[in-house]
Amino acid sequence: MTTTTAPPVLTVEDLTVVYEVEEPVTAVRGADLTLHRGEILGLAGESGCGKTTLAYAVNRLHRPPARIASGRITFHDRSGEDVDILALEDRELRAFRWDKLSMVFQGAMNALNPVGTVRAQLRDTLLAHRPRMSRKEVRERSEDVLRRVGVDPRRLGSYPHELSGGMRQRVMIAMAMLLEPQIMIMDEPTTALDVVVQRDILREIVRLRDELDFAVVFITHDLPLLLEISDRIAVMLEGEIVELDTAEGLYRDAKHPYTKKLLGSFPSLSGERGAFIRTGVDETETAAAGASTEERA
Numbered sequence: 358m359t360t361t362t363a364p365p366v367l368t369v370e371d372l373t374v375v376y377e378v379e380e381p382v383t384a385v386r387g388a389d390l391t392l393h394r395g396e397i398l399g400l401a402g403e404s405g406c407g408k409t410t411l412a413y414a415v416n417r418l419h420r421p422p423a424r425i426a427s428g429r430i431t432f433h434d435r436s437g438e439d440v441d442i443l444a445l446e447d448r449e450l451r452a453f454r455w456d457k458l459s460m461v462f463q464g465a466m467n468a469l470n471p472v473g474t475v476r477a478q479l480r481d482t483l484l485a486h487r488p489r490m491s492r493k494e495v496r497e498r499s500e501d502v503l504r505r506v507g508v509d510p511r512r513l514g515s516y517p518h519e520l521s522g523g524m525r526q527r528v529m530i531a532m533a534m535l536l537e538p539q540i541m542i543m544d545e546p547t548t549a550l551d552v553v554v555q556r557d558i559l560r561e562i563v564r565l566r567d568e569l570d571f572a573v574v575f576i577t578h579d580l581p582l583l584l585e586i587s588d589r590i591a592v593m594l595e596g597e598i599v600e601l602d603t604a605e606g607l608y609r610d611a612k613h614p615y616t617k618k619l620l621g622s623f624p625s626l627s628g629e630r631g632a633f634i635r636t637g638v639d640e641t642e643t644a645a646a647g648a649s650t651e652e653r654a
């Protein structure tokens with residue numbers, strides 16, 4: 358069974374999100390989306406098309422002026438239970454987040470608490486959800502997730518400013534994996550990193566997915582990157598999902614003119630899928646170049 362035929366883990370139906378400002382903005386318009394168990398679903402589209410708004414709404418992390426005007430969001434738990442996310446009470450929602458569905462936020466590199474060590478931040482998240490965990494279990498779990506994302510467990514004692522950008526990002530991914538959620542939403546998780554670090558991290562996300570079998574919604578404006586790592590790709594334009602297909606199908610036979618335009622705007626997209634990625638890298642993404650050697654050491 359491939360991931361695209363696996364049972365669904367999340368269903369989004371007819372989701373509309375409006376920013377109720379002076380001139381209301383419909384940032385997500387009637388979105389339908391099914392995420393399958395263990396699938397990597399790419400969500401692409403240019404800046405402002407509504408990717409982050411959609412991700413926040415799925416987590417119910419949206420805040421006024423954002424309002425969910427319509428739709429249904431259903432989480433299909435491994436246990437067989439269906440959870441109506443929009444109907445959850447606050448307490449249930451807090452228990453649900455991180456545990457069943459976690460998110461790596463856009464700009465997450467700077468989302469760690471600057472005055473807490475990596476150890477303290479992992480511990481706090483663990484204990485908030487698993488209050489009965491022993492000190493030893495907390496330590497072992499923290500060390501384990503760091504190892505999985507390629508960070509030396511000796512870094513547990515480090516403060517965020519002592520880590521490279523790539524390592525901070527890995528710690529955020531470790532945090533998102535901490536409670537073994539069934540879905541991870543990653544909003545532009547690597548765009549601020551240099552190319553080598555970015556590729557290393559992506560490779561690890563794919564490997565972890567293979568190992569641990571969570572589903573990923575991977576958000577980026579970088580379509581070539583998505584073609585490489587995704588099982589399926591949704592293309593968003595002005596709040597609407599205008600095309601949704603397997604990466605292969607999209608690459609070979611894009612239907613929507615906007616998708617064609619997106620594909621056409623990457624001159625490196627010729628030849629076989631997988632053979633071309635990350636050649637058209639943005640010049641501005643070369644920050645933290647010094648970090649890459651440490652990452653891979």
Ligand SMILES: Nc1ncnc2c1ncn2[C@@H]1O[C@H](COP(=O)(O)OP(=O)(O)OP(=O)(O)O)[C@@H](O)[C@H]1O
Nearest residue numbers: 376378382384403404405406407408409410411422
């Ligand atoms: N607080 C807000 N008030 C009003 N409009 C907003 C607010 N936040 C976002 N928007 C609008 O909603 C639309 C979607 O924004 P969103 O951040 O979801 O896009 P995005 O696809 O994630 O973009 P990017 O690629 O730049 O991260 C945009 O038109 C944006 O201007």
Ligand SMILES: [Mg+2]
Nearest residue numbers: 408409410463
């Ligand atoms: Mg965004």
